Amino acid sequence: MEKFVVKGGKPLKGEVCISGAKNAAVAILPAVLLADEPCTIENLPDISDVATILRAMKILGANVRLINKTTVEIDPSHVNSFVVSKEMAEGMRASSYFLGALIGRMGRARVAPPGGCDFGVRPIDQHIKGFEALGATVTIENGMVEARSKKLSGSSIYLDVVSVGATINIMLAATKVKGLTIIENAAREPHIVDLANFLNSMGANIMGAGTSVIKIRGVDYLKGTDYSIIPDQIEAGTYMVAAAATGGDVKVTNVTPKHLESIIAKLRDAGAVIEEGDEYVRVSMKGRPKACKVKTMPHPGFPTDMQPQMATLLAIAEGTSIITEGVWDSRFRYVEQLTFMGADIQVDGKMAVISGVKTLNPAPVKAVDLRAGAAMIIAGLIADGVTEIEEIDHIDRGYENVVEKFSNLGADIKRIRVNNAPEYLKQA
Ligand code: EPZ
Numbered sequence: 001m002e003k004f005v006v007k008g009g010k011p012l013k014g015e016v017c018i019s020g021a022k023n024a025a026v027a028i029l030p031a032v033l034l035a036d037e038p039c040t041i042e043n044l045p046d047i048s049d050v051a052t053i054l055r056a057m058k059i060l061g062a063n064v065r066l067i068n069k070t071t072v073e074i075d076p077s078h079v080n081s082f083v084v085s086k087e088m089a090e091g092m093r094a095s096s097y098f099l100g101a102l103i104g105r106m107g108r109a110r111v112a113p114p115g116g117c118d119f120g121v122r123p124i125d126q127h128i129k130g131f132e133a134l135g136a137t138v139t140i141e142n143g144m145v146e147a148r149s150k151k152l153s154g155s156s157i158y159l160d161v162v163s164v165g166a167t168i169n170i171m172l173a174a175t176k177v178k179g180l181t182i183i184e185n186a187a188r189e190p191h192i193v194d195l196a197n198f199l200n201s202m203g204a205n206i207m208g209a210g211t212s213v214i215k216i217r218g219v220d221y222l223k224g225t226d227y228s229i230i231p232d233q234i235e236a237g238t239y240m241v242a243a244a245a246t247g248g249d250v251k252v253t254n255v256t257p258k259h260l261e262s263i264i265a266k267l268r269d270a271g272a273v274i275e276e277g278d279e280y281v282r283v284s285m286k287g288r289p290k291a292c293k294v295k296t297m298p299h300p301g302f303p304t305d306m307q308p309q310m311a312t313l314l315a316i317a318e319g320t321s322i323i324t325e326g327v328w329d330s331r332f333r334y335v336e337q338l339t340f341m342g343a344d345i346q347v348d349g350k351m352a353v354i355s356g357v358k359t360l361n362p363a364p365v366k367a368v369d370l371r372a373g374a375a376m377i378i379a380g381l382i383a384d385g386v387t388e389i390e391e392i393d394h395i396d397r398g399y400e401n402v403v404e405k406f407s408n409l410g411a412d413i414k415r416i417r418v419n420n421a422p423e424y425l426k427q428a
Pocket of ligand 1: 187
């Protein structure tokens, strides 16, 4: 077992380069199963969720060749299995994308139910509604989601909730299905646009990605492509918040500033100074943040995946902040960990009231999920002293080289094996 040991109390300074987007990568890799020729995917983040998907693709029969740490060539022509077992999916949320991709490729899929971060109930009813509208029969048998179809055809689907996963899964299933599929009330996240651009670069006919109506006219053949994944909006946002929270000055490079608008706006409300370039943002902050109100919403609203990091910044703001969670039923499990560090936060259902304290104190904490883990690193960087963070495998699922990237900004952060604690920890 490993944990992070963070010695905080120092402002972050310098430059950090953002990796490819996790949530685009975990959709684009399964999408390669739809291709009729090999594809090369560049700017893949080196994270465990990507490794899990690549491993599952190999087991399905794809020929996966790593060209370098961030580039992979995949030839799906020999894939003939439609089964993604629980062991192959390793509790990933994105395993559900194999459903759409395998339905699209073979008209059949048997996939372990998706896992992922625990935010309360995580239904897939909208995914199933989409597959059924296209003509598939979906059942849940022996703990596996099974989809079969004799003949699929284009259809209109209105999503009852704006769902990233359902939008992506229906796009995957419909790309090679005869006729016109229309997804209404579709999610508009940058990774949905990236998936559409990837599929279109192979010859798909997908229009409207990035708006709430996506139209897919099915094509028979998808040629090979070379495609580079967009930068990770949430990784960028995490370093931006960390810069502000430590009173630092950080240039965050290899980003698409347009994808960061809602995060930039909220950080400015909180008192950060932000300079925007073509492919960078520079964030600095002097003194304590200002309290503000944040409501998470589907894109282009403030992302729910930035909510724990923002709460950590607001935990040391002057005044009382309110965060309303507008996407998930239960995304405040990390708050208890912040209170161990002296934060004053009251949660009532989907709302958190944060009474700012001067600073946070070091404490042993846990990464209860991926973004909660990022928030714990930020909290550790704020607190003057040694904070230990356990259960960091959550963080490794979505942040490439997190220790190296924060260390390059001047942070004192180490990954240690639990039985191999440094001397100062043994004495503590
Ligand atoms: C994606 O999850 C992301 N994961 C999540 O990021 C992110 O928090 C979420 O979108 C919202 O932006 C990936 O892209 C792999 P949803 P997803 O379907 O697709 C309800 C991270 O930290 N819903 O948009 O699972 C659902 O309960 C991860 O990187 C239904 O009711 O989210 C939720 O309230 C964690 N029925 C809302 O919709 C359904 O069939 C949005 O969920 C599907 C969803």
